[in-house]
Amino acid sequence: MTTTSDAPPKAGFRPSQLIYDTRYRSLTIQVIAFIALMLGLSWLVSNTITNLSALGKDFDFGFLGQRAGYDINQRLIEYDSTSTHGRAALVGILNTLLIAVLGCVLATIVGVLAGVLRLSKNWLVAKLMAIYVEGFRNIPVLLWILLIFALMTEATPQPRDFREGGDASMILGDTIAITNRGVFIPAPFWGAGAGILLAVFLVSLVAIFFWRRYAHRTQEQTGRILPIGWGTLGLLIVPTAVAFLALGMTSGRVTQPVLATGATEGMTLADYAASQQTINACAVPFSTESLNLRRLMRSQEIRFNYVAVEDAAGALTALEAGNCNILSLPASVDIATVPAGAVALSDTIRRGMPVEFERPVLGGFNFEGGLQLRNSLIALWLALSLYTGAFIAENVRGGILSVSKGQTEAAFALGIKPSRTMRLVILPQALRVIIPPMISQYLNLTKNSSLAIAVGYMDVRSTLGGITINQTGKELEGMLLLGLFYLVTSLIISSAMNLYNSRVKLKER
Amino acid sequence: MKKSVLFGALTTAGLAAGAAQAATLDDVKERGELNCGVVTGLAGFGAPDANGVWEGFDVAVCRAVAAAVLGDPMAVNFVPTTGQTRFTALASGEIDMLARNTTWTFSRDTDLKFDFVGVNYYDGQGFIVPTALGVSSAKDLDGATICIQTGTTTELNLADFFRNNNISYEPVPVETNAEGQQQYLAGACDAYTTDASGLAATRATFENPGDHVILPEIISKEPLGPLVRHGDNEWADIVRWTLNALIAAEEYGVTSANVNELASAPGTNPEVNRLLGTEGELGGMIGLENDWAKNAIAAGGNYGEIFEKNIGENTPIGLARGLNAQWTNGGLIYAPPFR
Amino acid sequence: MSDTHSQTVPFVRETMIPQAEPPVGNRGVILWMRENLFSGWFNIITTLISLYVIWWALSHTMPWVFRGIWNASSLTECRAIRDATLPEGTSAACWAVLTDRWQQLLFGFYPRELYWRPVLSLVIFLVAIAPVLFPRVPRGALLFTAVSPFVMFWLLWGGTAWFPISIGLGFVLGWAAWRALAPMAGTLVASIVAVALPIVYWLYTAGPLARELEQVIPFRMEYVSSQDFGGFMLSFIIGIAGIILSLPLGILLALGRQSDLFIINKISVGFIEIIRGVPLIVWLFTASLLLNYFLPPGTNFDLMLRVIIMVTLFAAAYIAEVVRGGLAALPKGQYEGADSLGLSYWQSMRLIILPQALKISIPGIVNTFIGLFKDTTLVVFIGLLDPIGLSNAIRASTEWNGIYWELFVFIGLLFFICCFSMSRYSLYLEKKLQRGHN
Numbered sequence A: 001m002t003t004t005s006d007a008p009p010k011a012g013f014r015p016s017q018l019i020y021d022t023r024y025r026s027l028t029i030q031v032i033a034f035i036a037l038m039l040g041l042s043w044l045v046s047n048t049i050t051n052l053s054a055l056g057k058d059f060d061f062g063f064l065g066q067r068a069g070y071d072i073n074q075r076l077i078e079y080d081s082t083s084t085h086g087r088a089a090l091v092g093i094l095n096t097l098l099i100a101v102l103g104c105v106l107a108t109i110v111g112v113l114a115g116v117l118r119l120s121k122n123w124l125v126a127k128l129m130a131i132y133v134e135g136f137r138n139i140p141v142l143l144w145i146l147l148i149f150a151l152m153t154e155a156t157p158q159p160r161d162f163r164e165g166g167d168a169s170m171i172l173g174d175t176i177a178i179t180n181r182g183v184f185i186p187a188p189f190w191g192a193g194a195g196i197l198l199a200v201f202l203v204s205l206v207a208i209f210f211w212r213r214y215a216h217r218t219q220e221q222t223g224r225i226l227p228i229g230w231g232t233l234g235l236l237i238v239p240t241a242v243a244f245l246a247l248g249m250t251s252g253r254v255t256q257p258v259l260a261t262g263a264t265e266g267m268t269l270a271d272y273a274a275s276q277q278t279i280n281a282c283a284v285p286f287s288t289e290s291l292n293l294r295r296l297m298r299s300q301e302i303r304f305n306y307v308a309v310e311d312a313a314g315a316l317t318a319l320e321a322g323n324c325n326i327l328s329l330p331a332s333v334d335i336a337t338v339p340a341g342a343v344a345l346s347d348t349i350r351r352g353m354p355v356e357f358e359r360p361v362l363g364g365f366n367f368e369g370g371l372q373l374r375n376s377l378i379a380l381w382l383a384l385s386l387y388t389g390a391f392i393a394e395n396v397r398g399g400i401l402s403v404s405k406g407q408t409e410a411a412f413a414l415g416i417k418p419s420r421t422m423r424l425v426i427l428p429q430a431l432r433v434i435i436p437p438m439i440s441q442y443l444n445l446t447k448n449s450s451l452a453i454a455v456g457y458m459d460v461r462s463t464l465g466g467i468t469i470n471q472t473g474k475e476l477e478g479m480l481l482l483g484l485f486y487l488v489t490s491l492i493i494s495s496a497m498n499l500y501n502s503r504v505k506l507k508e509r
Numbered sequence B: 001m002k003k004s005v006l007f008g009a010l011t012t013a014g015l016a017a018g019a020a021q022a023a024t025l026d027d028v029k030e031r032g033e034l035n036c037g038v039v040t041g042l043a044g045f046g047a048p049d050a051n052g053v054w055e056g057f058d059v060a061v062c063r064a065v066a067a068a069v070l071g072d073p074m075a076v077n078f079v080p081t082t083g084q085t086r087f088t089a090l091a092s093g094e095i096d097m098l099a100r101n102t103t104w105t106f107s108r109d110t111d112l113k114f115d116f117v118g119v120n121y122y123d124g125q126g127f128i129v130p131t132a133l134g135v136s137s138a139k140d141l142d143g144a145t146i147c148i149q150t151g152t153t154t155e156l157n158l159a160d161f162f163r164n165n166n167i168s169y170e171p172v173p174v175e176t177n178a179e180g181q182q183q184y185l186a187g188a189c190d191a192y193t194t195d196a197s198g199l200a201a202t203r204a205t206f207e208n209p210g211d212h213v214i215l216p217e218i219i220s221k222e223p224l225g226p227l228v229r230h231g232d233n234e235w236a237d238i239v240r241w242t243l244n245a246l247i248a249a250e251e252y253g254v255t256s257a258n259v260n261e262l263a264s265a266p267g268t269n270p271e272v273n274r275l276l277g278t279e280g281e282l283g284g285m286i287g288l289e290n291d292w293a294k295n296a297i298a299a300g301g302n303y304g305e306i307f308e309k310n311i312g313e314n315t316p317i318g319l320a321r322g323l324n325a326q327w328t329n330g331g332l333i334y335a336p337p338f339r
Numbered sequence C: 001m002s003d004t005h006s007q008t009v010p011f012v013r014e015t016m017i018p019q020a021e022p023p024v025g026n027r028g029v030i031l032w033m034r035e036n037l038f039s040g041w042f043n044i045i046t047t048l049i050s051l052y053v054i055w056w057a058l059s060h061t062m063p064w065v066f067r068g069i070w071n072a073s074s075l076t077e078c079r080a081i082r083d084a085t086l087p088e089g090t091s092a093a094c095w096a097v098l099t100d101r102w103q104q105l106l107f108g109f110y111p112r113e114l115y116w117r118p119v120l121s122l123v124i125f126l127v128a129i130a131p132v133l134f135p136r137v138p139r140g141a142l143l144f145t146a147v148s149p150f151v152m153f154w155l156l157w158g159g160t161a162w163f164p165i166s167i168g169l170g171f172v173l174g175w176a177a178w179r180a181l182a183p184m185a186g187t188l189v190a191s192i193v194a195v196a197l198p199i200v201y202w203l204y205t206a207g208p209l210a211r212e213l214e215q216v217i218p219f220r221m222e223y224v225s226s227q228d229f230g231g232f233m234l235s236f237i238i239g240i241a242g243i244i245l246s247l248p249l250g251i252l253l254a255l256g257r258q259s260d261l262f263i264i265n266k267i268s269v270g271f272i273e274i275i276r277g278v279p280l281i282v283w284l285f286t287a288s289l290l291l292n293y294f295l296p297p298g299t300n301f302d303l304m305l306r307v308i309i310m311v312t313l314f315a316a317a318y319i320a321e322v323v324r325g326g327l328a329a330l331p332k333g334q335y336e337g338a339d340s341l342g343l344s345y346w347q348s349m350r351l352i353i354l355p356q357a358l359k360i361s362i363p364g365i366v367n368t369f370i371g372l373f374k375d376t377t378l379v380v381f382i383g384l385l386d387p388i389g390l391s392n393a394i395r396a397s398t399e400w401n402g403i404y405w406e407l408f409v410f411i412g413l414l415f416f417i418c419c420f421s422m423s424r425y426s427l428y429l430e431k432k433l434q435r436g437h438n
Helices: A022-054 A085-118 A123-137 A141-155 A194-222 A228-252 A269-275 A288-299 A312-321 A375-402 A405-413 A418-455 A460-472 A475-504 B004-012 B024-031 B057-070 B086-091 B153-164 B177-185 B196-204 B233-251 B259-264 B270-276 B292-300 B303-310 C003-007 C028-036 C041-066 C075-085 C096-107 C116-133 C141-157 C162-185 C187-216 C231-258 C262-277 C280-294 C303-329 C332-340 C345-382 C387-396 C405-437
Strands: A177-179 A182-185 A187-190 A255-261 A280-283 A305-308 A326-328 A342-350 A355-358 A371-374 B034-039 B076-081 B114-116 B121-123 B125-130 B144-149 B169-174 B191-195 B212-214 B222-224 B227-229
Touching (some): A022 C187, A022 C280, A085 A375, A085 A460, A085 A475, A123 C041, A123 C405, A141 B177, A141 C387, A141 C405, A182 A375, A194 A228, A255 A288, A280 A288, A280 A312, A288 A326, A288 A355, A312 A326, A371 A375, A405 A418, A418 A475, A460 A475, A460 C280, B024 B034, B024 B233, B034 B057, B034 B086, B057 B076, B057 B233, B057 B292, B057 B303, B086 B114, B121 B196, B144 B153, B144 B177, B153 B169, B153 B191, B169 B177, B177 B196, B177 C387, B191 B196, B227 B233, B233 B270, B233 B292, B233 B303, B259 B270, B259 B292, B270 B292, C075 C096, C096 C405, C116 C141, C116 C231, C162 C187, C231 C262, C231 C303, C231 C387, C262 C303, C280 C345, C303 C345, C345 C387, C345 C405
Parallel strands (some): A280 A305, B034 B076, B144 B169, B144 B191
Antiparallel strands (some): A177 A182, A182 A371, A187 A355, A255 A326, B114 B227, B121 B222, B125 B191, B125 B212
């Protein structure tokens, strides 16, 4: 519209045009807005500088390198109280991401289920779901978190009750213990061949992908429907199971010596333990050898310290350095390379299956071994998922309702089974309506995870934004980092989901 | 009345941009109210009653300062602060003083730019465990799950203690004392750790207090006391000497019952006379009326009275004086001379 | 043919037989149950499972609720009464904590004899939003709506009435400036002056003016400090103030985001995304820990006011998105029609676009308000005594140490009633709007 020839000649420009001429006025407004913004920002910054200097504080992030001094119970990476504040923040960030991912997955499942069930023909189920949805949508999430946490603390037995005479017991063949400190589940340990097992599993995933593609193509070309579901299930389980058994036959039965320094040939472990003041066992964390060594010592009620080493070479170095005096030999080590002084005991351990599970057992105060899913994690996870799930349920319901009934009827008229109708006709159309609000629900869940402190879950808000700020007095820097983290996370989630959204969006031409 | 109070919350909205940093005393006098930061709720130390009137051991210090400065112990604006917001509230001038069982530490006194004016309670961190656990020492707690309030020094002490003794533990952070108590009673943690006074107060409210035992180890020194912003020495002096006046009053037998009588005419003890303003001009030296100490003592009684009324052995909290007895009785509570 | 045959009279029915009821299994309750609960084996199983869930939940909670003890002065007393009257091992709620402390949960520490003031302001608020929510109320009532925030402010905090009046004068001043200048100097200059003048007035004149007026004509009520505010009253005040104050800013941001002006657009987008990308609790901590850093040295704010400011900014970003949705939903013809009439941007916005866009946005705004109202519980983390904060404080007192379910149930119930009724209203509005479109 506007071309250079339309513009008035330069000579005719009067300053008043900046105000009255619509062509220039927008420029004027923008410049004014920009100047106002800059003035406002510089005002804030200069205030901050004055205030900081008045309080005698400085602005630097050096505190991130200082010793943190506090402990964190749930840590996905190595951390103890001598680590730095920066590492504490990292532990918190990982915990936040963990709860966000877990929460989004469960919230989706709960939400889709509840949304579909709310449309159920069964009056009772529909009403129950309506109560669930309205109940969770209309009560603050903080209250739900507190309620669920209190419920879990009160309603589940304490570890003490699992002792003789207590009224609680482990479930699923003594593998899982549900206590009010958390749920203890068996922990996987990786032995020789675990890599092969993983590779087989990955290959079968790829095979599944191709199988489904082949099945779809066959159906399109010939109309023959291949059993996609059973094929997928078979491919998922059979090759991995076969590989597991095969590897178990070869490596799982191999026994290997337990090496100890300062022992005489053929000494039993019990005698050796009696001869030493302390037993320090070198082991690679989550390897089956370490598990089997631990089992052996536990069964003989020997107390020992656990020295974690990186790998086989690390174990040998640690043994030579005297950091540990007993060694579970990683599978890859040739006996000949073992340093002098280490002698094989008469007890041996098995090298272990490709994957073995360590059961939690009741120790002095609490269950030991296995994986502990802490109550704080579970309560927060449940509360956030149920809360967000209620919102997602409404989105799902709205999405399904938005698909006209004629679609279902047409699909039935074509003789398509109800389950296929749902999957191939209704859901693809409903998803376009469901996904955009779902993105903002995921964002909300991630942001709501910052309420973790209410149940003592150590997320980034509690570590960096809580204890660290409190101990160092660096609230400005801490809050800045915290805000930045959430902002970046939100932007990443929303852009990733928007990308997906634009792919499923109806292509209008 | 030249109360800037008129302007409600908005007073504040940039209109009352005064120098909060320099003369706290003038601000308080002009405002007609003392802004005192307290705990959001800790039995015996500070909690609102059914009428919303704040009561407790720390609260009494606020009331005494208000009485000394303004002559009215009720002229206090209590600002509940959490473990996390307390220091900023003080640093920003939102509150004039903080009386919220806060431990006097080096870094808080220096790096965080506050001045601790004294100690009103000598505390230490202890553990409470169920008797059924059969634990007799904190060193037996290897592998135990321990509930702990976040945002406090106890967290750091705990980490240090277990590290020094080379034993392991699992911390369960909780946000408030009430929550810690709930977790502990439900058995979600084997032990609960906080200041020994808090443990006693907590145990007192249990359904069966006898089933729980406080372990003998005190793993830290926790001198709790009121604090003010660094830099306003006059104001720090006022708070410091109000606290000292309460302590001295107990030493010299000045109580809320006899303070008016003793203050009406000079008595035999010159130190009491100087304290109560019947002799000398001590009040003027810190910019207050001469009857400041009398008002402070009349507000809630002397240190001993405050102790007995809020946390003493006859209250549900049931704390013995112990370290907090007067130095004359073998305790650490000691006021410098009023001279 | 036989006789018998000839004598038979052919049966012809002359009247309709009365309509018979459907068989028992096919009508009334039984039909309904069969169709809705037992229409197939799968349905029967789900019904049975649901029934079991309901029975389980009720049998675990109802005895506790109905055995509840209402008269006691402390938890210990509650327990004593329970042990004395009920068989060993039964649990019973101790509702006595509510009879003892319900006022605190609702009003915080607001002076008891002044409870009428918050209640009255709530009534005023409800009356004031009526013209906005229900189109049948005469438009003239909007004037009352405009004045009501100042009245509510005065009622809640008390103090001199001249203060809200002198603040309100600022708006009048700005409006007057605009009316006076717009014909002479053009809208741009006029609007800049109309914005700048009141700000200068508020900063330098409003306070002294109110003080002078107060001295000349005293007109005041007992002052209540914001430290005494708490409980549901606090939640309501923060929520309502947040929404009302954020509306203008939210609308401006929405317009800014739609604007073609590059800088304005980017500022708006940046603001909205930054606010929405960071959790409210971080903003609240910013309000509590950092806001004092950003303001001129010595400025000192009430914590509650700081929270309201932050919540306002927070809500504005969400409102902006809601309004943007409303703007986008308007048919393009409306914009073009306004342009073709030769209306300026602001005229077209004020007279054509915004009235329609805001109307469709009301359900969204109500939903934002519900969310904000629920989120006010987060202020507990910065030490304000909202219902949850008060429940902590109550649990810290020696009488009620160790109680929690009763308080949580009460708080949850109140929140549910408020939010549920509001969400029903917004649903009703949505349906009405949908019908309007057809």
